[in-house]
Amino acid sequence: MKRTPSKPRIPAGYDPRAFPPVAVTVDMVVLTVVADDLQVLLVERGAEPFRGRWALPGGFIREDESLDEAASRELLEETGLNVAPYLEQFRAYGNPGRDPRMRVVTVVYLAFVPNVGTITAGTDARRAALVSVRRALETGTRKKLAFDHRTLLQDAVEKARSLLETTSVATAFVDSPFTLSELRTVYETVWGQPLDPGNFRRKVLSTPGFVIATGRQARPGAEGGKPPDLYRPGKMTGLNPAFRRP
Amino acid sequence: MKRTPSKPRIPAGYDPRAFPPVAVTVDMVVLTVVADDLQVLLVERGAEPFRGRWALPGGFIREDESLDEAASRELLEETGLNVAPYLEQFRAYGNPGRDPRMRVVTVVYLAFVPNVGTITAGTDARRAALVSVRRALETGTRKKLAFDHRTLLQDAVEKARSLLETTSVATAFVDSPFTLSELRTVYETVWGQPLDPGNFRRKVLSTPGFVIATGRQARPGAEGGKPPDLYRPGKMTGLNPAFRRP
DNA sequence: GGAATAGTGTCTCTGAGACAGTATAGT
DNA sequence: ACTATACTGTCTCAGAGACACTATTCC
Numbered sequence: 001m002k003r004t005p006s007k008p009r010i011p012a013g014y015d016p017r018a019f020p021p022v023a024v025t026v027d028m029v030v031l032t033v034v035a036d037d038l039q040v041l042l043v044e045r046g047a048e049p050f051r052g053r054w055a056l057p058g059g060f061i062r063e064d065e066s067l068d069e070a071a072s073r074e075l076l077e078e079t080g081l082n083v084a085p086y087l088e089q090f091r092a093y094g095n096p097g098r099d100p101r102m103r104v105v106t107v108v109y110l111a112f113v114p115n116v117g118t119i120t121a122g123t124d125a126r127r128a129a130l131v132s133v134r135r136a137l138e139t140g141t142r143k144k145l146a147f148d149h150r151t152l153l154q155d156a157v158e159k160a161r162s163l164l165e166t167t168s169v170a171t172a173f174v175d176s177p178f179t180l181s182e183l184r185t186v187y188e189t190v191w192g193q194p195l196d197p198g199n200f201r202r203k204v205l206s207t208p209g210f211v212i213a214t215g216r217q218a219r220p221g222a223e224g225g226k227p228p229d230l231y232r233p234g235k236m237t238g239l240n241p242a243f244r245r246p
Numbered sequence: 247m248k249r250t251p252s253k254p255r256i257p258a259g260y261d262p263r264a265f266p267p268v269a270v271t272v273d274m275v276v277l278t279v280v281a282d283d284l285q286v287l288l289v290e291r292g293a294e295p296f297r298g299r300w301a302l303p304g305g306f307i308r309e310d311e312s313l314d315e316a317a318s319r320e321l322l323e324e325t326g327l328n329v330a331p332y333l334e335q336f337r338a339y340g341n342p343g344r345d346p347r348m349r350v351v352t353v354v355y356l357a358f359v360p361n362v363g364t365i366t367a368g369t370d371a372r373r374a375a376l377v378s379v380r381r382a383l384e385t386g387t388r389k390k391l392a393f394d395h396r397t398l399l400q401d402a403v404e405k406a407r408s409l410l411e412t413t414s415v416a417t418a419f420v421d422s423p424f425t426l427s428e429l430r431t432v433y434e435t436v437w438g439q440p441l442d443p444g445n446f447r448r449k450v451l452s453t454p455g456f457v458i459a460t461g462r463q464a465r466p467g468a469e470g471g472k473p474p475d476l477y478r479p480g481k482m483t484g485l486n487p488a489f490r491r492p
Numbered sequence: 493g494g495a496a497t498a499g500t501g502t503c504t505c506t507g508a509g510a511c512a513g514t515a516t517a518g519t
Numbered sequence: 520a521c522t523a524t525a526c527t528g529t530c531t532c533a534g535a536g537a538c539a540c541t542a543t544t545c546c
Contacts, residue, residue: 022269024351063349066342094312107340107351199537201499220545225498225545226496226544227498229498427524442510443526444526447525448527449507452507466516467517470516472524473525
């Protein structure tokens with residue numbers, strides 16, 4: 001079956017015009033919840049085009065790595081972040097003209113992370129920072145996102161909202177162990193809707209494998225209150241029936 | 247913002263090693279329901295590699311078209327099929343080695359079609375045909391699918407099952423007008439589970455915009471029976487709550 | 493005790509599964 | 520008449536929303 005002798009970079013059986021120069025990149029939409037605010041990890045571009053504008057972290061895939069590997073590597077290189085817990089491809093964008101330099105098809109990944117520590121900007125990025133999604137999507141803002149990243153971010157956030165409905169992925173947003181209030185805040189922040197604490201509790205605890213009780217309790221907050229129970233993330237699972245958005 | 251003078255094919259600002267030779271293709275998973283059987287449109291490859299094996303229709307994207315346009319065009323070229331009703335991108339595959347010739351990243355599209363007429367094989371394909379999904383996925387079969395298309399097909403079918411749960415896309419599988427029995431057969435075939443006719447009816451009719459009553463009735467079948475009411479597809483809509491799979 | 497947060501119980505309504513019953517065609 | 524299919528109604532149970540009530544901490 002293998003006709004390729006010594007792995008040629010330009011294969012013999014292809015008409016060069018059949019595959020015009022195309023670059024493939026991966027872009028990451030890394031979401032986190034900080035103080036009731038949904039934030040996304042952005043980098044400030046250090047090169048043209050769109051120099052000085054905010055962009056999603058990402059870059060070209062290498063020859064010997066899968067798309068998933070490329071996504072993890074690029075994120076690590078540009079922001080020093082390692083996203084083991086949750087990383088999912090969600091769609092590709094390839095309109096001609098989305099990059100003024102050449103035809104670029106990008107595969108977008110979605111990652112959920114809890115409290116991120118220090119973010120160190122790496123190659124090609126002047127700095128990296130967490131930016132409020134609301135701010136990043138504002139149309140009238142002076143620093144619009146680079147490329148078509150506004151569209152990518154919008155679609156990714158909608159996908160994230162949907163994932164909270166159908167899977168137990170919300171636990172990736174919080175550090176372990178966590179309280180159910182913290183987990184509920186994730187839902188309320190991503191969905192932008194308040195949830196009834198009692199009903200939320202019932203839904204989560206009645207879904208086998210969503211969370212695992214540790215038996216321990218946290219210290220109450222500064223203003224007092226009953227010490228809440230602590231939980232660990234369960235095995236990632238689909239919710240059936242889904243968690244209905246209010 | 248545009249730095250590119252006269253649209254160069256090899257841009258100046260890029261390190262050539264930064265984007266190794268990569269080709270981008272689109273592949274189509276065209277599903278249809280024929281006589282209680284879920285079938286997929288496949289083409290027999292007329293060229294190496296995998297000559298003579300079944301593959302998903304698809305091909306290289308062109309420089310001036312979007313991914314969506316490439317998908318529609320490739321399908322039309324290879325099979326003479328025009329899929330206006332429903333076409334959705336669902337994910338990209340780009341593992342190194344998935345094509346023995348070179349690095350190929352493919353964007354996979356999912357399409358649902360009703361009764362397909364004659365299928366005419368086009369360029370690069372010896373013939374095109376509808377093949378039972380069950381048969382196409384059999385591991386012990388003599389003609390395995392080309393490339394990693396078995397994985398693509400498996401994932402696409404699972405995606406299709408999920409789409410029936412959350413959207414009204416099932417109507418794309420049937421010719422308009424249709425009876426609720428025909429629509430129910432779509433669900434039963436894709437899910438591989440029988441559904442209660444009465445409860446199915448209640449769910450569909452209680453979802454605003456799922457189907458639209460025409461007021462007309464079909465002729466009863468050969469063995470008699472009450473003439474069923476005819477419906478047209480409504481506006482594509484999300485189902486809330488979702489249609490639960492048994 | 494009062495405030496604040498965590499957690500429990502309970503009523504009600506919606507929606508879905510099970511399934512019996514009715515309607516209208518062909519033979 | 521009988522059969523086959525289409526359609527309707529009804530009972531019941533699970534799950535979710537609303538919301539009152541109890542529990543435990545800090546001040």
